Amino acid sequence: MKTINIKEKYELFNDYWKPRVVAELNNQQVIIAKVKGEFIWHDHKDEDELFNVIKGKLRMEFRDKVVEVNEGEMIIVPRGVEHRPVAEEETWLLLFEPLSTKHTGDVNSKRTVKKYPRI
C-alpha cells in the first residue's frame, strides 16, 4: 500500500502514444501517456474511456464534432464512439479504463501497443 506520484511517473519516459499502467483496481487500470500529434481513428466496442488532461491540451475529434479538453479537465468517451485524440503540443494524459480495453480497439495499426508496461 504505497502512494503513487503521477507526476514522477511521467518523468520516467519520453515516447509519445505509448501508455504505461500505473495502477490496477476492480478490473480497471490507471494509465498515463504522453501524446503529441495525431493518433488514429478507433473505438472501443465495450469500454468507456476516461481521459484526464494533466498537462497541455487535448483535442478530441469525433466524427461529428471536436471537443477541446484543457489542463485539469476530463472527458469520457462512451463505448462504441469513434474518436481520434490529437495534441498540438506535448500533452500528458491520465486514463481510467477496463483492463480489457485494447489500445486502438479493433483497428490494428503499427502504432498499436498490445500490452502496456507497468511503471
Added chain:
Amino acid sequence: MKTINIKEKYELFNDYWKPRVVAELNNQQVIIAKVKGEFIWHDHKDEDELFNVIKGKLRMEFRDKVVEVNEGEMIIVPRGVEHRPVAEEETWLLLFEPLSTKHTGDVNSKRTVKKYPRI
C-alpha cells in the same frame, strides 16, 4: 460528450465528508469530496478504492500503519482492508470506485451518506 472541470466542481460545495459524483463509466464512479478531520473506520468487502489527493494532504490510517498521501499522489485501498481517512487541513479528494461501493462499507453511522448527489 462534455468536458468535466474538476476544480470548478469543488467550488460548488463546502461540506466535508459528503461525496459528489462527477462521472460514471464502466460501472465505476468518479467522486469528489472535501474532507477535514477524522472519518470513521470502515472497509469495503468487494471494492478497491482509489484516492487521489487534488489539494491538501491525506493521512490514511490502517490498523497496522499510516500512509501520508500528499497533493498529486494517489493510494489504492484494497477491498477488505480497514482504513480511516484523516486530514488535518481541508483536503480535496478524487475517488474512483465501483458504483456498488458504500460510503462506510457495512458500518452504519450518522456520517454515512447513502446516495451521493451528482454534480
